[in-house]
Amino acid sequence: MAIDELLAQFHEIATSPRKQLDKYLAQGKKVVACAPVYTPEEIIHSMGLVPMGVWGAEMEVNEAKKYYPAFICSIMQVVLELGVTGQYKGVSAIVIPSLCDSLKSLGQNWKYAVPDIPFIPMTYPQNRKPAYGVKYTKAMYERVISDLQTATGAQFSGVALANSNRVYNEHNAVMREFAEVAADHAITAAQRNDVFKSAWFMLKEEHTALVKQLIEEMKKTPKDESKVRVVVSGILADSPNLLQIFDKNGLKIVADDVAQESRQYRTDVPDMENSLDALAQKFADMDNCTLLYDRDKKRVGYIVDQAKKHNAVGVIVLMTKFCDPEEFDYVPIKRACEAAGLRHLNIEVDCQMVNYEQAGTMIQAFKEMA
Amino acid sequence: MGEEVKKKRRAPDPNSAKYKLGQIAAKAYSDCVEAKARGEKIGWCASNFPVEIPETLGLHVCYPENQAAAIAARGGGERMCSESEGDGYSNDICAYARISLAYMKLKKAPEQDMPQPDFVLCCNNICNCMIKWYENIAKELDIPMIMIDIPFNPDYEVSDAEVEYIEAQFWDAIHQLEDITGKKWSDERFKEVKEISGRSSRAWLKATACAKYVPSPFNGFDLLNHMAVMVTARGKAEAAEAMETLLKEYEENHKTGKSTFRTDEKYRIMFEGIACWPWLRATSTGLKSRGINMVTTIYADAFGFIYDDFKGMCRAYARVPNAMNLELSRDKRIKLCKDNHVEGLLVHTNRSCKLWSGFMAEMSKQIGQACGIPVVSFDGDQADPRNFSEAQYDTRVQGLMEIMEANKEGH
Ligand code: SF4
Numbered sequence: 209m210a211i212d213e214l215l216a217q218f219h220e221i222a223t224s225p226r227k228q229l230d231k232y233l234a235q236g237k238k239v240v241a242c243a244p245v246y247t248p249e250e251i252i253h254s255m256g257l258v259p260m261g262v263w264g265a266e267m268e269v270n271e272a273k274k275y276y277p278a279f280i281c282s283i284m285q286v287v288l289e290l291g292v293t294g295q296y297k298g299v300s301a302i303v304i305p306s307l308c309d310s311l312k313s314l315g316q317n318w319k320y321a322v323p324d325i326p327f328i329p330m331t332y333p334q335n336r337k338p339a340y341g342v343k344y345t346k347a348m349y350e351r352v353i354s355d356l357q358t359a360t361g362a363q364f365s366g367v368a369l370a371n372s373n374r375v376y377n378e379h380n381a382v383m384r385e386f387a388e389v390a391a392d393h394a395i396t397a398a399q400r401n402d403v404f405k406s407a408w409f410m411l412k413e414e415h416t417a418l419v420k421q422l423i424e425e426m427k428k429t430p431k432d433e434s435k436v437r438v439v440v441s442g443i444l445a446d447s448p449n450l451l452q453i454f455d456k457n458g459l460k461i462v463a464d465d466v467a468q469e470s471r472q473y474r475t476d477v478p479d480m481e482n483s484l485d486a487l488a489q490k491f492a493d494m495d496n497c498t499l500l501y502d503r504d505k506k507r508v509g510y511i512v513d514q515a516k517k518h519n520a521v522g523v524i525v526l527m528t529k530f531c532d533p534e535e536f537d538y539v540p541i542k543r544a545c546e547a548a549g550l551r552h553l554n555i556e557v558d559c560q561m562v563n564y565e566q567a568g569t570m571i572q573a574f575k576e577m578a
Numbered sequence: 579m580g581e582e583v584k585k586k587r588r589a590p591d592p593n594s595a596k597y598k599l600g601q602i603a604a605k606a607y608s609d610c611v612e613a614k615a616r617g618e619k620i621g622w623c624a625s626n627f628p629v630e631i632p633e634t635l636g637l638h639v640c641y642p643e644n645q646a647a648a649i650a651a652r653g654g655g656e657r658m659c660s661e662s663e664g665d666g667y668s669n670d671i672c673a674y675a676r677i678s679l680a681y682m683k684l685k686k687a688p689e690q691d692m693p694q695p696d697f698v699l700c701c702n703n704i705c706n707c708m709i710k711w712y713e714n715i716a717k718e719l720d721i722p723m724i725m726i727d728i729p730f731n732p733d734y735e736v737s738d739a740e741v742e743y744i745e746a747q748f749w750d751a752i753h754q755l756e757d758i759t760g761k762k763w764s765d766e767r768f769k770e771v772k773e774i775s776g777r778s779s780r781a782w783l784k785a786t787a788c789a790k791y792v793p794s795p796f797n798g799f800d801l802l803n804h805m806a807v808m809v810t811a812r813g814k815a816e817a818a819e820a821m822e823t824l825l826k827e828y829e830e831n832h833k834t835g836k837s838t839f840r841t842d843e844k845y846r847i848m849f850e851g852i853a854c855w856p857w858l859r860a861t862s863t864g865l866k867s868r869g870i871n872m873v874t875t876i877y878a879d880a881f882g883f884i885y886d887d888f889k890g891m892c893r894a895y896a897r898v899p900n901a902m903n904l905e906l907s908r909d910k911r912i913k914l915c916k917d918n919h920v921e922g923l924l925v926h927t928n929r930s931c932k933l934w935s936g937f938m939a940e941m942s943k944q945i946g947q948a949c950g951i952p953v954v955s956f957d958g959d960q961a962d963p964r965n966f967s968e969a970q971y972d973t974r975v976q977g978l979m980e981i982m983e984a985n986k987e988g989h
Pocket residue numbers: 244245281282283284308309310311443499528530531532533534
């Protein structure tokens with residue numbers, strides 16, 4: 209397939225999750241929704257279920273207001289809104305982790321707002337690295353397994369999980385490679401996002417195959433060296449209107465620290481005898497994320513390193529409004545960028561954003577900064 | 579926490595619970611200052627961190643949430659919040675954290691000073707905001723951070739897996755602190771602290787349960803002040819003694835027909851949420867002027883730290899407010915409403931506290947239904963004065979009163 213055709217396909221999938229859901233349901237598969245930011249997708253996949261990400265959408269919120277006050281991030285508001293209004297009909301269950309305070313309350317509201325889609329909690333430990341933390345992660349995985357069995361009737365097997373772990377590791381590697389190829393070859397910010405976003409609505413083996421083709425084709429194209437190179441950080445970077453401004457200003461995303469994008473693919477499941485132990489160890493090995501306890505703020509150094517490694521001029525933080533964990537990290541990120549001589553910019557975003565004028569002006573000023 | 583509702587009254591009786599409790603709260607700060615001056619390492623500690631650990635080890639700690647409340651109650655909230663915002667912290671972040679981060683930088687506040695920390699003790703059983711806040715302090719000051727993770731529990735009961743995880747972390751924290759400070763854990767001393775903490779808790783539970791009497795022998799705003807001692811000092815003998823005095827006073831008030839609610843008690847409500855410290859007088863007067871006594875809050879139940887052993891302590895810390903699921907949170911409140919003859923629920927939708935406010939709408943609706951009482955909410959903030967409107971508060975409280983009045987007539 210030609211690049212354009214492939215990109216059109218990614219775009220189609222990224223923008224029509226409902227169609228994907230219906231497609232899997234029509235195949236007789238059961239689908240499990242996965243709330244941000246991390247869930248044990250490998251387990252869901254291994255049980256023959258289709259994990260699909262739910263990260264909100266650009267829309268107005270009405271029904272969710274009965275549950276959430278206005279100062280909860282729009283991702284939580286929209287996920288709840290879509291649930292209440294029946295947009296997830298057909299989904300067998302939703303797995304919600306409690307990684308931030310707003311996610312904790314999503315699960316509680318969900319039970320009453322969307323009673324026909326069972327809520328499966330995934331409790332991750334913050335002290336995830338010591339042996340007792342890994343043990344706790346495993347116990348919580350076991351709880352998810354048992355809840356999934358109840359909700360879907362599907363069965364769990366360690367052998368199947370070992371296979372899914374491999375499928376996910378391969379997908380991770382492909383996504384990491386894609387991010388590198390996209391840093392040096394022509395692709396718009398919106399197209400880059402389509403590739404990442406579509407991953408949430410497809411079985412990973414299908415997505416891997418498609419991304420591999422894209423990488424092959426992109427490698428044949430000449431290097432794209434004329435752009436202003438930037439690193440983007442945040443929870444989401446998927447607003448088409450916003451991404452357009454990047455392209456209009458000749459900004460190229462050469463690496464990202466976006467929760468919905470590369471943060472998902474940095475860590476592989478290690479090779480261990482017991483596949484569930486291995487998956488618990490994966491969580492222990494994860495780092496550089498605002499939602500994972502990080503006394504040393506390694507994430508900050510990681511972002512700066514990414515910028516240097518990719519010859520970026522600076523870091524653009526897309527701050528999800530009301531996302532307090534990310535707001536805490538912004539100050540150290542800003543300071544580290546200043547110390548490293550990198551430009552930095554903080555743009556507030558949310559799913560109800562309609563006016564991009566200010567963002568446009570800021571990005572233009574960022575570009576012109578010497 | 580911090581400021582008394584009514585200042586500049588006649589000189590307090592040194593044998594009164596109020597005086598004793600005030601002294602304990604003040605002494606916590608001066609003890610820290612003195613320890614620091616002696617060259618001891620002192621800590622900043624999260625409000626629901628297991629106090630038994632520093633107490634048993636003989637460490638002096640102070641409480642940033644307590645300090646932020648005091649600063650806010652004495653009028654410094656906006657100044658300190660703006661300071662942090664100037665550094666790039668969003669005004670969306672919990673105001674306690676904003677005040678604390680500003681204090682870390684400025685190192686002084688006329689409203690309430692405390693010494694700078696040599697380590698921080700973090701526990702996220704009240705919120706994950708705490709983790710980010712303490713990470714930033716630890717990184718900025720380059721000091722050790724002890725992190726005890728007590729996850730939000732989606733279930734009604736605390737699982738064995740969770741207790742095991744918490745227990746391992748408690749020991750880990752103890753060993754880290756032994757290394758940092760050179761102090762040693764003693765099982766014997768822990769037993770004493772456990773017993774004192776149990777004594778304080780029992781007295782607190784009984785004192786707050788005196789709201790079962792009609793009229794109540796106390797004004798519920800008392801609890802907001804006295805709970806600071808329960809949070810920070812319940813493992814100290816003076817605290818147990820002061821709580822027992824409080825209980826005695828409330829029982830005595832009941833017998834003699836007195837109350838610290840110094841007007842006719844026409845209505846009885848439960849108050850939900852943290853106090854609006856910058857607007858304490860306004861929020862209290864808005865109720866009192868209408869004869870509404872806030873007889874109970876979840877704090878009445880929150881400090882039942884009565885347990886038999888180390889494991890029991892771990893379990894108790896997993897059952898603090900904000901770590902409980904909706905159903906358990908709801909049922910505890912329903913019990914308080916029923917036990918204390920509550921006629922209405924006033925909910926503080928706290929701009930600072932995403933977790934406390936995040937499922938409050940659904941939960942308070944269920945409480946209202948179960949108890950057959952009206953529920954009214956108002957917008958506020960526990961420490962940033964800019965997020966509260968007196969006019970809105972007044973209208974909402976008036977509305978609540980009118981429904982309670984109509985309910986009385988209907989009966
Ligand atoms: S955007 Fe931030 S606040 Fe919202 S769910 Fe994600 S991490 Fe939590």
